[in-house]
Amino acid sequence: MVRNRNVSVMDYNVYLGANLNLILQTTRAQLPPLATELLQQFLANNFPLRARSIAQEIKKTSPDLIGLQEMSRVELIPFIGTSAPRVTYDFLTILLRALRQQGLNYRPIAVGNNFSGRSLSTTGYLIRTLDRNVILARVNAPFTYSNVQNNTFSTNLVTTVGGQRTVVNLGWSSVDVRAYGTVFRFVNTRLQSSAAAAPIRMAQATQLIQSLNRRAIPTILVGDFKSDANINAPTYRQFLQAGYTDAWRVGGRGVGNTCCQNFNLLNTQSTLSQRVDYILYRPRRRLNLLGIGRVGISQRSRTPPLWPSLYAGLVARFRLTP
Template structure:
């Protein structure tokens, strides 16, 4: 009997443009932190996560790969710490829709703790995660969570700041077969570093005879413009699910930073479900890209659209 697995990958969007922090002199850092945090509040993850959950529920994937699944905290002295945990929020919304997922793997990437202009502190942790549907008859036999050896270094307040990124993978047994899913979010601002990070995946968890799936935001255009990263994966034998079975342009990036642009501004395809070593793709779709997917307050659910796919495993695993 033919069996298939379903996956969905989505960059949840941290909720603000952080670039003002990179150019501000030390004396202006608190003011810029306040500006960035205000935009984060305005893009309202508490509302957006409901729309993200509804889109996921429409597909009911076996696996969800998340990028920018952040934990952001506002530390108010002598009062409390307000925490926005994107993963916990999403799991809660999915439960309310009758779907139960658990965290299969999560990689902790760059983190920062900066003062705002009101005497508070804002803490930020970047994460990517793989979730697995608990009702699926899938057994995780191994997981790996790692950071890249090569990362971008920028300046914040005149001090060097390492933008640590990473990847996670899970080996899954299903009906006597084992396969591997890898999730990542590659560096967008430095092409050479992005290429080095991609090569780490190809030479590391991607160097296997297991049936492989790579999901995530590669920040590399599928049309060959920009960085060569997408081409590296294809040259290594990976196939693009969207090219095989997707319909339309499949654009996934990017809406405006405030998520309020009237018409969709998705003009490039940089989010992928790639595969090799025995998978047969059955279908691929976008989620979160239509006007009706917006929140009740008019926000796009993320600055990225998500990608969902169904694949069939065509041969015995190694």
């Protein structure tokens, strides 16, 4: 008889470190100086340093599965004819290294590519970026994994960057997990941001819900949904109406805000004022919530002077019911 049927999951948007809204709706001439400004933001927000804080939060809670958003890859490619070195910041590689330094062993189960882009800067570097959703699994967890999927939404924001038409692709990743004789699906997503993109966000939520409905197994869905649960925003309501339970509403203490610190992560007091990151699950009779809490919200979670991320993370524990 299996006595311990518990599984713990984490949701964390780790934050690129720069406000990409700065380069939307720009002309070709406007882009290089703005790209340089973004690069300065990115370097100042120092993901290798912040990854240490995130790894420490993971060590404190030891989740079995982690859904991560904005797990970027940023490449600085020197212009032809210069002798400057090529530099790559791969958030996945950096975080896995930070986890190993904490004595933790996780492995990527799903890596889903979202939008990508490139821009000349005024520094002598071409900047190339790739946004990703990543699912990590604790190596010694007694689980097996199958049916890994990485998907792109059919409806995405279309904008102009440097005078060029640009599609901001987003999507979701999922994996079926066999644990203690039970199979459940773990899903990680990120939806389109900004109030003006509400119809796009709702279309993405609809597609995700319909896709997950095709196979009726217990599901844990985590992500950055960009829809404030505090005001019962429309996209948030979509998931509740589709039969998902909001773990924070069942087991959370307090308001549970997850967004947002200042873009430069230097604010001395937390400025979290919205709840846009959730852990959702269904059905409740198969997934018994044991508890949920936030991470990355205390002054002790910082690697001074930076907060770990623009967002707070979430960790929930469930007991699987056959």
